[in-house]
Amino acid sequence: MILLAPDVILDVLLARAPHAEPAARLLDRVVRGDLEATMSAGTAALAWQVAERAVGTQAARGLVEQLLALVPVTPLGGTTLLEALAAPIADADAALLHATAIAATAGTIVTREPRQFEGSTRAIRSPAEVLATLPG
Amino acid sequence: MSGRRSTIYLEPELHKRLRRRGAEEERTVSEMVNSAVAAWLETDGAPPAPPVTATAGSAPPPPASPVAAAAGDGAPRVTPLSVAVLAPPGWQTPVAPLPEGLAPPVRRLFGALRGGDPDLAAQQAAAASRYGA
Numbered sequence: 001m002i003l004l005a006p007d008v009i010l011d012v013l014l015a016r017a018p019h020a021e022p023a024a025r026l027l028d029r030v031v032r033g034d035l036e037a038t039m040s041a042g043t044a045a046l047a048w049q050v051a052e053r054a055v056g057t058q059a060a061r062g063l064v065e066q067l068l069a070l071v072p073v074t075p076l077g078g079t080t081l082l083e084a085l086a087a088p089i090a091d092a093d094a095a096l097l098h099a100t101a102i103a104a105t106a107g108t109i110v111t112r113e114p115r116q117f118e119g120s121t122r123a124i125r126s127p128a129e130v131l132a133t134l135p136g
Numbered sequence: 137m138s139g140r141r142s143t144i145y146l147e148p149e150l151h152k153r154l155r156r157r158g159a160e161e162e163r164t165v166s167e168m169v170n171s172a173v174a175a176w177l178e179t180d181g182a183p184p185a186p187p188v189t190a191t192a193g194s195a196p197p198p199p200a201s202p203v204a205a206a207a208g209d210g211a212p213r214v215t216p217l218s219v220a221v222l223a224p225p226g227w228q229t230p231v232a233p234l235p236e237g238l239a240p241p242v243r244r245l246f247g248a249l250r251g252g253d254p255d256l257a258a259q260q261a262a263a264a265s266r267y268g269a
Contacts, residue, residue: 006159014160015247017232024235024246031239050160054249063248070241 001036003101004071005111006043006093008127013047013063019112022127026110031070034134037110040100041076042093044068074104088119098122144169162229 004027010016011023030037047067051060076096084092084099094116101109101122108123110130117124146154154165231250238246 007162010160012242012246013249014229015232015234015250016162016229020232020246021235024238024242027245028238028242031241046156046159049156051249063245066241066245070245 001038001104001106002108002110002125002130003074003097003104003106003122004037004039004043005097005109005113006039006046007113008110009039009043009047009067009071010050011112011127013051013067019127022131026127026131027070029131029134035130037071038074038100038104038106039071040097041073042096044073074100074106076100077103079103089117090119091116094120139166139170 007019008023008026011019012027014020027037029035044064044067048060048064051063054060055063080099080103081096083102084095087095087098089095089098097109097111098117098120101107106122108125108130109117109120110125110127111117112126114124114126151165154168157163158165158168231247234243234246
């Protein structure tokens with residue numbers, strides 16, 4: 001199980017070169033069932049907010065529904081928040097993602113901003129690094 | 137970014153919007169504040185800019201959005217910080233070509249928030265005809 005950080009999801013949605021290709025290929029492997037992935041509620045909310053501004057309210061809802069169909073959300077509850085507060089990670093967003101990964105039993109957080117996650121007990125990998133571990 | 141350190145206090149909602157925008161555009165709050173302040177200094181005390189009708193500096197005109205609608209009279213106004221906050225998402229980053237062979241659900245999401253990009257739209261249409269939507 002991997003946790004996809006918001007930068008990876010936004011790289012796909014915004015087709016941001018040069019990061020979008022490995023991010024999309026990783027998402028493709030998830031869709032094909034080669035590995036399990038989840039994302040935080042905050043990531044889905046961020047995608048929704050960005051989408052609303054980019055494509056309008058109705059289209060944004062459709063896009064977020066499509067995203068949720070591909071990558072399920074791990075719920076964020078009080079226990080997870082307490083875990084985030086206790087985490088030895090300075091950045092609040094990163095601490096929340098780290099705690100969400102623990103809640104999801106995800107061994108890896110996929111991001112291209114590894115510095116934010118200093119202190120994490122999860123493996124921090126870029127999409128390309130995760131792809132390199134997969135067969136074929 | 138190099139430069140002198142200075143502490144500024146932003147309204148919580150403004151800070152949240154800046155961080156959100158930074159996530160979209162891969163810019164730090166410092167970079168956005170720097171560009172906004174530089175733009176403001178360039179105005180040299182000029183009165184508020186007119187409503188956005190064409191472009192705001194190097195940024196393309198903003199799309200219709202809840203943020204723009206919040207301007208009140210329906211016409212978003214360019215202020216130093218609104219240049220950073222209202223610019224369309226992703227306008228600074230180059231668009232990536234659509235990778236070959238993606239499963240249809242991923243292909244549909246790829247660049248979905250850059251729908252206005254004619255090159256990407258053409259690639260998506262071509263891929264859809266090749267692989268079936």
